[in-house]
Structure formats: C-alpha cells, structure tokens
Amino acid sequence: MAPAVSASPSETGRVLSVRQSLLAMTGLAFLTMMVAVDQTVVGTALPTVVAELNGFELYAWVATAYLLTSVITIPIFGRLGDYYGRKPFVVASVVVFMLASVLCGISDSMVQLVFARALQGIGGGMLVATAFACVPDLFPDSHVRLRWQILLSSAFGIANAVGPTLGGFLTQYMGWRSVFFVNLPIGVLSLFFLWRYLPRIRQIQSADIRLDWQGAVLVALFLGSLQFFVELLPRYGAGLPMVSLGVFCGLMLTALIFWEKRCPHPLIPLDMFRNKSLAALFCLSLFMGFILFALLFYLPLMLQGGFGLTPQQVGLLITPLVVCITLGSVANARIIIRLSRPNHMLYAGFVLQVLACAGMVTAHQHTSQWLIVLYMMMAGLGLGFVMPNLTVFAQETAGRALLGISTAMLQSVRMIGGMLGTAIVGTMVTYYYTDGIRQAVPEGHGQPWLNLLENPQVLVNSRIQGDFMAQLEELGLSGQGLIEQARVVLVDAVHSGLVTALLMALIGLFWVYRVPVIHFTRTVGVKPAEKQVSSDE
Structure with missing residues (x-):
C-alpha cells in the first residue's frame, strides 16, 4: 500500500497525510520501544543469566559487545541512509534485531550470548542511525516535527518505566530466556507499520554514488580499538599491550582523517566538524553520554x-x-x-544536570529518600531538555x-x-574503594577475608555476604561492623567518581x-532534485 504523499509539504510541514x-x-x-525494553530488561536478568551459564568473567561483555558493534x-x-533512503535499513534493522534476540534466547553458553549480543548491536546501530533521521524526512517543518516526536519520547519513556519490572517478572516466573523473546511481538508490530506506511525518501540523488568502504573499515578499526582500550585499560593498566593498543587507535584515527579528506564521497564528511555549531553539538552530546x-x-x-537498599527500592528510586x-x-x-532563543533550553537542561x-x-x-527522588527528577528533566534538542x-x-x-x-x-564515562568513573570507584578499605581496616592486611x-x-x-559473615564469625570478628565500614567507603568512592559527572x-553548561x-526551519519545500519520495519498498 503506497503512502499518500502530501501535495504541499511546504504548507503542511509534513510529506504525508x-x-x-x-x-x-x-x-x-x-521500534523505539523494542530497543528501550531490551536495554532495561536485559540488565535486570543478567545476574540470573550469568549464574545459569556460569560465565562471570564475560559479564561485562554482554553489554560491551552490543555497544561495540x-x-x-x-x-x-x-x-x-542518506544515499539509498532510510526505509530499507530501518526494516532490515528490525529483522536483524529480532533474529539476534532469538539467538540470545537460545544461547547455551556465555560465549554464544556475547556473539548474539554483538549481532543485536549491529541491528541496534542500524536502527539508531536511520530511524531517528526518518522523523525530519517526514516532517521538514521543525515546529511540526517537535510535536510529532512526542510519540517517540512517550514510547521510550513507557518502555523505560516498565522495563525493569517486566524484566524481573519474566526472569522470576518464565525464565531469563523470555526477556529476549519479548522483543519479538513488539518487533512484528513495528515491522508491519514500517513496511506498509513508511515512505522511502532519498536525500541525495546521484547516478554516481560510491560507498566509502575504506572509510568504513577505518571507522570500525578506530572505534573498535577505542572501545577495547577504554574497557581494558582499567583492568590491565598502562603496560606495553595497552600502550600499543592506544598507539594503534591513534594511527587509525590519523589514517581515517587522511583518507576522508581525499575521498570524493567520504563516509564521514569532515566539513561537519568545521561547522562551529555542529562541532559544539557533538561535544555536548559527548558530555551528555x-x-x-x-x-x-x-x-x-x-x-x-x-545505602543498603533492596533492589526493589533502588528500582523505585x-x-x-x-x-x-x-x-x-x-x-x-x-x-x-x-522561545525566541531555543538555545535557552540547553542552558536549563545543563543547570538541572549540575x-x-x-x-x-x-x-x-x-x-x-524524597530528596534523592528530587535529584533523580532534576537529572531526568535535564536530560529530557537537552538530548532531543541536540538531535x-x-x-x-x-x-x-x-x-x-x-x-x-x-x-555515536x-x-x-x-564508554568514557563508565570507564573513568569505574576506575575511580574501584581505586578509591580498594584504597579506602585498606585504610579503614588496617588489621586486615594479609588476611584472606x-x-x-x-x-x-x-x-x-x-x-x-553470608559467606563473608560466616568466615569472620569463625575468626571471632564482627562481620557486620566491617560491612558497615565498607558501605561508608563505597559511598565515598562513588562520590569521587560522580564528581567527574558533575565536572x-x-x-557542558559553559x-x-x-x-x-x-x-x-519553517515550511521547508521539497526540491525534486534533492529529495525523492517513493513506496517501492
């Protein structure tokens, strides 16, 4: 069924009825809901997954593999998507994401799960790269677009709100594999609507379009080495392997810049970074991430x-x-x-973040706890004021x-x-917690406990914790007292890490x-030489 293309997008601010x-x-x-649900329910089920598949050493890689790809x-x-239209890739992203969800659900080992999550990350990356860009395709007028984007924001919010509870319920009553299969009905609904009603819009019309495969390989090598460097540096320190990996990452970035400057159809047009506004927005996006x-x-x-709260209490907060x-x-x-100056919303968002x-x-x-809830609300509102506006x-x-x-x-x-936030804050929390424990419990030096x-x-x-308390009880020591000391040290360590987020x-505010x-932009016209709308998919 062909979507009815609006005859006057310059008057309506949209290309469809x-x-x-x-x-x-x-x-x-x-589509947004499927990805958001997946991100929230998997985190809830992961401890159970690791316990059943017996692979704690690969715990972090379940998330890292997805993020990397x-x-x-x-x-x-x-x-x-700019070259060939976004619809084929949006539809393909749903198919890949659903296939990977099935592979995650039937995994019999942590290695299989990690590879399935990597495939799921390809679908997720394809989705993020194309789905969000469909909105300005459909609504050239910025005012109209902002009103319609409420649908996506609402879907994202609903999924985030119910995700943790849904993940806990499914894991407890239907097994951890069900948290991956829950993506399938949402994906089928998304696929139905996208296939039938999303038009194919091409932003670039040219008979001589060549994909910059060399640039794509260099992007993969640079971002992949950067991800491994950030993930592995806290664990292995600044030894020769990490220095070599860092040098390799720098060489790949240099080679990428060198190639993209000379490529007639670059994958990443470097002119974007010469645009002061875009460069500033990319930096703000880095800070928000x-x-x-x-x-x-x-x-x-x-x-x-x-604080010693239960997982349920933490979820509520x-x-x-x-x-x-x-x-x-x-x-x-x-x-x-x-607003006459829309930039003021960015200031408001970062003030709330501070x-x-x-x-x-x-x-x-x-x-x-009510004060903590207030802090959470300010953080959420600040993110809501900044993230959609950056896009x-x-x-x-x-x-x-x-x-x-x-x-x-x-x-990206x-x-x-x-990646940088989790690595830097994680390194600081680990260092200050370990150092704080050794200073708070000097009598424990050399002791196995x-x-x-x-x-x-x-x-x-x-x-x-039960094993620790039993071990201390046999030695005639107060395990509970040590636990309370450790809680105080952990709070101080997390505070030290979160200072970087405050910074x-x-x-970002400045x-x-x-x-x-x-x-x-108001009432943007669609020029035939630049844009083509079709429904041949």
Whole structure:
C-alpha cells in the first residue's frame, strides 16, 4: 500500500497525510520501544543469566559487545541512509534485531550470548542511525516535527518505566530466556507499520554514488580499538599491550582523517566538524553520554551497596529519572517552539544536570529518600531538555544532504561519551574503594577475608555476604561492623567518581555558549532534485 504523499509539504510541514504520518510514526514508536525494553530488561536478568551459564568473567561483555558493534555501525548506516533512503535499513534493522534476540534466547553458553549480543548491536546501530533521521524526512517543518516526536519520547519513556519490572517478572516466573523473546511481538508490530506506511525518501540523488568502504573499515578499526582500550585499560593498566593498543587507535584515527579528506564521497564528511555549531553539538552530546551512563551504572551501586537498599527500592528510586526524561522531552517540545532563543533550553537542561549531580555527590545514607527522588527528577528533566534538542539542532544545522550522517554521528559521540564515562568513573570507584578499605581496616592486611571485602559484590550479593559473615564469625570478628565500614567507603568512592559527572555538567553548561543561536526551519519545500519520495519498498 503506497503512502499518500502530501501535495504541499511546504504548507503542511509534513510529506504525508495526517493518517499516514500517524501510522508511520507508530511503526517508529514500536521500534523505539523494542530497543528501550531490551536495554532495561536485559540488565535486570543478567545476574540470573550469568549464574545459569556460569560465565562471570564475560559479564561485562554482554553489554560491551552490543555497544561495540553499535558504535561502529551507526556512522556507516547513517551515510547509507542518506544515499539509498532510510526505509530499507530501518526494516532490515528490525529483522536483524529480532533474529539476534532469538539467538540470545537460545544461547547455551556465555560465549554464544556475547556473539548474539554483538549481532543485536549491529541491528541496534542500524536502527539508531536511520530511524531517528526518518522523523525530519517526514516532517521538514521543525515546529511540526517537535510535536510529532512526542510519540517517540512517550514510547521510550513507557518502555523505560516498565522495563525493569517486566524484566524481573519474566526472569522470576518464565525464565531469563523470555526477556529476549519479548522483543519479538513488539518487533512484528513495528515491522508491519514500517513496511506498509513508511515512505522511502532519498536525500541525495546521484547516478554516481560510491560507498566509502575504506572509510568504513577505518571507522570500525578506530572505534573498535577505542572501545577495547577504554574497557581494558582499567583492568590491565598502562603496560606495553595497552600502550600499543592506544598507539594503534591513534594511527587509525590519523589514517581515517587522511583518507576522508581525499575521498570524493567520504563516509564521514569532515566539513561537519568545521561547522562551529555542529562541532559544539557533538561535544555536548559527548558530555551528555558521559553523564547519562555514569549515573545509570553507578547510582544503583551507591544506593544498593552503599545505602543498603533492596533492589526493589533502588528500582523505585531510579524510575523517576527515566520517567522524567520523557516528561522533560514532552515539556521541551511544547516550550521550545515558543522561545525566541531555543538555545535557552540547553542552558536549563545543563543547570538541572549540575544541581542533580551536586546533590548526588553530597547524598549519604541518612539523606531523605524524597530528596534523592528530587535529584533523580532534576537529572531526568535535564536530560529530557537537552538530548532531543541536540538531535533537532544538529538536523537544522547540517542541512538535508548531511541529515543522516549528522544524526548518526551525534548518537555515536554520545555512546563514546558513555564508554568514557563508565570507564573513568569505574576506575575511580574501584581505586578509591580498594584504597579506602585498606585504610579503614588496617588489621586486615594479609588476611584472606580482606579480598572478599575489597570486592563491592559483598555489599550487594546476599550469598557472598553470608559467606563473608560466616568466615569472620569463625575468626571471632564482627562481620557486620566491617560491612558497615565498607558501605561508608563505597559511598565515598562513588562520590569521587560522580564528581567527574558533575565536572562534565559544568563544562557542558559553559559549552552551550559555543552553540550559535538556532532558528527553526519553517515550511521547508521539497526540491525534486534533492529529495525523492517513493513506496517501492
């Protein structure tokens, strides 16, 4: 069924009728929901998965494999979407993601699960690179686009709100494999709407289009080596292997820049980085990725391990953060179109991030839970005020020909910021916690039980904590007293790590000044020489 293309997109601000726009956006909303649900339910089920498959040494790689392949594929498919239209890749991303979900669900070992998650990351990267860029294709008018994007923000928020609870329920009553199979019905619904109602829109019309495969290989080598370097450096230190890997990463970046400058059809047009507005937006996206991943990974550790809360209580405290991201996005869409200087919303978002991070850095075991909820709400609202605007501002600045690659690069840079955030904060938390334990319990030096206490798992895993208490009881020592000391040390260690997130929020607040004033496009006409709409898919 061919989508009905609007005869006057310059008058309506959209290329389809209202009904067709709603149906196409419904497909994109289901797509967003599928990925968001997957990200939240997998984290809940992962401890059970590791226990059954007996592969704790590969625990981190279940997430890392997904992130690695996503970061690599986002810029590649972002550019392919500009050249060949986004619909084929959006549809393919759903198929790949569903296939990988099945492979995850039937995995019999951690190695199989890691490889299946890597394949799922390819689908996720393809999705992020193309699905978000479909929205400005459908709605050239920025004001119209912001109103329609509420559908995606709502789908993302609903998935984040129910994901942790759904993951716990499925894991407990239907087994951990069901958390991967839950993607299938959502994916089928998304595939139905996208196949039938999403038009194929090509931003670049040329008979001589050649994909920059050399650039794609260099992007994969650079981002892949960067990911491995960031992940492995805290574990192995600055030895010869890590120095060699760092040098290799630098060489790949140099080779990528050298090649892209001379390539007639570059995968990553370097002119984007000469655009002051785009360069500033990419930096802000890096800061937001750093803050977001640092908070999502280490706040639960502080609340559960440091404050002694149950996983259910931690889930309830984290929920306001993810829900307020959606509320902030919805409120932003209503407010920003009425502002003479839309950049003011970026200032508001980073101010909220500064206040939230400062509050979390000063929180302690006796801080009121209502105050912690307030910090979570400010963090969520701040993210909701900044993240959608970075995407919209980049799309407004880049122009139609660079729409896909600029959107994709924004997402890639955010993930790289997340990689740096988790690695840097994780290294600081590990160092300060281990050093703090050794200073707080000097009498434990040389004792086997000190190794257990130096692992934060003893504060969050009831079985490990029980073994530790029994071991101390046999020696006539107070295990409970040591646990309480360790909780205080862990809170201080997480505070030290979160100071870097606060620093990034402060830098981001001042960096907003580097973003030129954005003026939203109104009633954009579609020039036949630049854009083609079809439904031949």
